[in-house]
Amino acid sequence: MEKGKQRKIIHVDMDAFYASVEQLDNPELQGKALAVGGSSQRGVVAAASYEARKFGVKSAMSSVIAKRNCPHLIFVKPRFDRYKELSNRIRNIFFEFTDLVEPLSLDEAYLDVTENKKGNPSASLIAREIRQKIFEKTGLTASAGISVNKFIAKVASDYNKPNGQKTVNPEEVENFLEQLEIRKFHGVGKVTADKMYRLGIFTGKDLKEKTLDFLNEHFGKSGKYYYQVVRGVHHSEVKPSRIRKSLGAERTFEENISSEVFMHDRLQNISEEIEKRLTRSKVAGRTITLKIKYSDFTLQTRSKTLQYYISSQELILEAAKELLYQEKMKESVRLLGISLSNLNTDNEEEKEVKKEVAVQLKFDF
Template sequence: MEEIIQRKIIHVDMDAFYASVEQLDNPELRGKPIAVGGSSQRGVVAAASYEARKFGVKSAMSSVLAKRNCPDLIFVKPRFERYKELSQRIRNIFFEYTDLVEPLSLDEAYLDVSQNKKGNPSATMIAKEIRQRIKEKTGLNASAGISINKFIAKVASDVNKPNGQKTVNPEEVEAFLEDLEIRKFYGVGKVTAEKMYRLGIFTGKDLKTKPLDFLNDHFGKSGEYYYQVVRGIHNSEVKPSRIRKSLGAERTFEENISSEVFMLERLENISEEIERRLTRSKVAGKTITLKIKYSDFTLQTRSKTLSYYISSKELILEAAKELLYQEKMRESVRLLGISLSNLNTDKAEEKEEKKEIAVQLKFDF
């Protein structure tokens, strides 16, 4: 078994970021249930305020269902340029403490403060200070998790949300993970959680009783991940220049499409968008995946791996067409998406991971 590497990791997560920005900029929205996203029949909630979340409104929910759950829900169009502006301001605060900052999205990031610019030995105090600075500089609230690795810090940041923080000290890791509900483990989604329930796994303690062979048999490649993290082992470093794993784009249609001719037209537009993003990121990929969401909301993905890297819209579209015609459509289609993975950045990441040295360190948190 791998040795546990102890670092001082902070996971900072902004509270209901998009919705909070809208309430910040428009005082009339404060204290009210709002959803950032489209209110049309095809709309999807990108973010919900805490007032809306009390009614079960959450991100990725259809706007129709969100409105049904919360009749007084106010829809606000997203303003991504504004979110990016504030995200950069927040990121600049992170860099005052450490250069080891790994953004996960506009509203969350990992920080490795084992060695930090302030010379502060307490990761807990650093997290508190960062949250105060964010409030002062932006008017927004942030929550934080602090622990020995990225996995536990990520889980811990949810414990005292909103506007709170949780430190899991090295000697508390084992008990914290054993008491944790399995659905709160980062990387365990709804489907996996239900599967675990059927196997009698409800908490970290239950998961810890299962041998590696058992987990591999039931969860494939993820089995080892679950076996390691429940024992506090997650030795992934905070990577400042986070390497992209995939790149894609998708479109939800105003009306369902049943004609393949119209689908091809949409796929051509999506391929053009992906080509622009690939060019901007200076990457190419070998594995293309077509995502299809039908009118009954069932989701299907079809993938193909090529023997060469592609980045042009013509080759992306050609591969997407092949996947489209792979089998007959079951229903009319409400969403199409294309993503490219197995990128030419993957080898660089593998080399970086091999540089990790397993050393046991002791820290005060």
């Protein structure tokens, strides 16, 4: 790409992907309030149809609360093989337009179409064609955001969901970000949003008025990120082969566990699953993190960094047990998880050193 040339980035996000696949394959579920995930007392919603979302059902919600919010909610078990099959079909469509495709998950990806295989100068028309092809080849709908960088494209893709798209042209970036509600900024979760509210930050304009020193003081390392993105500065490139930062697994139990003997059994099962995933990905890690969710839903993590890389079930379990005994449990436990980070792929990632381009170039979006 020519130096100083503005990029054209598309963020494609499938609409309620898991739930939509289930409705696609089973016509009787179409138009119904549907949740993909466990229906037991300890189950968790993995995805919800738009019909269910109207009742406040959302992913990561316990099935008990979901059922309380929506008594007529239908639960179905996830079929990840089917989701992967359709995800691969969708990804092949992306490659018809560009090789610069960065998958984020099975149902979303970034595409850099600045220079594309179709020779189409309009990223908006490319996004529309991609969405149409996805529908023709899978029967599923997708939404898209189009703009000058990944951050704005991702925010924009959520604007006209489902089955819509939004383009933020270069000359519209400043106004778009200033009017954006702070909770819609990608990277601002509920806890951070509440903190910003207390500091009088409700919109992008409010955020933009804060100095870098102020943001660093209140948000630490994230301060610089917030300072830059609200000004449209986000240099992260679309990376076709994303480098994995961590790998893990977790289990929610049918009944709360208070016995450490039972916890050992669960940790052994989890560590075996992680070993399989590490082997498939051909990676190892040095930092192990134990995740504990108690019966009162409070969450605790305990971490340890080793001097060497590990990938075997035995060593993962040994480190996890050590973290388990690090301090006394305060309540019975409903969930345990283990993750491995500081992977041996980290040193392969090149550091991004980009100069900020002061003048934004206009082009056909």
